[in-house]
Amino acid sequence: MDVTAPDPFTELLDQVADLSDQLVFLQRLIPQALALTDEAQATGLVQQAAALINTPGAALHVRGEWLGETPGWLRGVQPPGHAAVLPAGAVHTGAPFCGAWRLTAVLAVPLEQGWLALWGKRDFQAGERELISTLAQLLDAALRAMQGRREAARYAMQERDRRQAQAVWRAVTPEALSTPPGYHLHLHSQPASDFGGDFQFQEAEWIVAGDVSGKGLPAAIITAMFASAFTVAARSASLNSTLGEALHDHLERSGAFCTLAAMQVRPDGQLRVLNIGHPPVLLRRADGRLEEVRASAPPLGTFPLLHVDVERVWLHPGDALLVYSDGLFEAEDASGVPFGLERTRQLASEVAPTAFIRQAVAGLRGFEVGDDLTLLVLQRDPAARGVQRRLPGDLQALATLSEALREAVPPDHPALMPAELAITELFVNAVRHGGAREVTLRAHTSGADILVTLMDDGSPFDPRSAAPQEGGELREHGYGLLIAQRCAREWHYARKAQFNRQTLRLRAPDLSALI
Structure with missing residues (x-):
């Protein structure tokens, strides 16, 4: 074995x-x-x-x-x-x-x-x-x-961060804004993602809308930073220079830029409008006529902000400012044809301001909106007392001019008579010296003031540059300009497209100074 x-x-x-x-x-x-x-x-x-x-x-x-x-x-x-x-x-x-x-x-x-x-x-x-x-x-x-x-935990963390970032962004860029007294305010905010590059917010009398380049969290961070910077800048003596100092270097270093449309809104209808690189802000008059406030400086972050024009406009009853982002006019149909600026202007002119947002959103059906979409309408209360009247460029219309002014101004208003004299002189100047064929008067009152916008299609002419005659006796020419100067607390001139536009804040002057 x-x-x-x-x-x-x-x-x-x-x-x-x-x-x-x-x-x-x-x-x-x-x-x-x-x-x-x-x-x-x-x-x-x-x-x-x-x-x-x-x-x-x-x-x-x-x-x-x-x-x-x-x-x-x-x-x-x-x-x-x-x-x-x-x-x-x-x-x-x-x-x-x-x-x-x-x-x-x-x-x-x-x-x-x-x-x-x-x-x-x-x-x-x-x-x-x-x-x-x-x-x-x-x-x-x-x-x-x-x-x-791990992916679930990462997703949960990202989702938490996303919700927090969205909450911060929405706190800076609310879906609704407070309506200033005497106005109607409508807003449509449609970000392309959870948080977009478009923004809108309010700071004191300012209503601000704009667009930060890019999308998502980086754009949301810059938006929050911009809102903080604007809050400080709005309280400074020079808004534009303070914004440039606060933001330009940072935006330039990060390769980002920002457009801005800001409106300082006063209860009496006076607005100061600032446009930095943003699409043209449309001033839609109650009769459908459009004016534009174009950008007077490139977007923040592209070049140092040296000077920005602030445009002063009066919103009379029924007038509105329309602000929109490039998400509207850059939207494309199936053939790649954009919605376009011209269609935007046509829509703004043809529909009432209260219907502009609704009609714009409806008009985008069939278009691909690839960017953030912001639409903002600020309208002066159309029920308030005021007048908007187009008059022929004929001196025989002077009587009609006075009648139109009295539709907006109570007969016992202390500035009514000097306002009639001043507006008559400006009407005569536009017809005789500018060859105007049409003059439009818009006016309303605010306390002791009469706010007037006078537009004519004559040749470019700033009557403020004309030397008025001295007071002491009545004269056919020049005395009206003196009246306008003495009772105008503000008097601004701008050439808008083919029109001369004058905005005046008129108050009864000290008559003893005219003797």
Whole structure:
């Protein structure tokens, strides 16, 4: 009897013991795999499995990289397409590779996002291969679950940050603004994403709208910064220079720029309008006639802000300012044709200010709005007392001029008579010296003041530059200009398209100064 021959019973007991160890390992593996929080723990499970089957070397390759120390020769092995054993001698593990110690077989098992390798034995038994294949399946599920938890946590953090950023942006750029007394205010704010580059806000008497280049969180950050800077600038003596100092360098460094349309709104209908690089602000008169307040400076962040014109306009009852962003006129139809500025002007002229936003949004059906869309309408109360009258460029219309003024001004108003004299003189100047064929009078009162806008289509002429005659006796020419100067608390002239526009704030003068 050969006493060196293996005892079958002993071999069976060894196999049962190995199987028992593997079952215990698998029982422990499942909860560990479910609790996997990082790749290092996954590598630890592979090392435990290797120790269980008496395999000296093991390594895990996940998402393009080996985890932990790996011998150089293993880095040259191609990832397997299926579980396989590379027999001893099939892989060169000698110098100059590190970790070489003897001829070894390599058990390679693919994962969904990588593979695992075990080596250091001349062969792997079927049960060992089965164990490692089971481990690979569990690792696949565990790594996917871990990645899912990470993505969910990252998404939750991003979602929290997004909500916080959106809340900050909406606090700076509210969906509704307070309506100034004596006006109607309508706003449509439609960002292209959760937070856009368009903005609108109020600061004291100012209503501000604008557009920051870009979209998303970077634009929202600049918007918040701009709102803070404007708050400070609006309280300074020089709004435009303070804005430039506060924002230009930062915008230039960040490669961003910002357009701005700002309106200082007074209860009596006087507005100061500032346009820095923004699309033309439309002044829509109650009769549908349009005027424009064009940009007088490039966008902030492009060039240093040296000078910006502030345009003064009176909004008479029914007049409105229309502010819009490039999301309106740059929207394109299926053929790539933009909505366009001309269609915007036509819509503004043809529809009532209260319907402009509704009609603009309806008109965009069939157009792709690829940018933030902001529409803002500020209208002077049309129910307030006032007058808007177009008169022919004929001196016989002087009587009609006086009648029109009295529609807006009570007969006992202290400035009525001097206002009649001043407006008559300006009408005569426009017809006689400017060759005007049409003169439009717009007027309303505010306390002791009469606010007048006079427009004519004559040749360019600023009557403020004419030298009035001295007072002391009545004269046909010049005395009216003197009256206008003496009772005008404000008198502004602008050439708008083909029209001369004069805005006057008239109050009864000190008559003793005329004698």
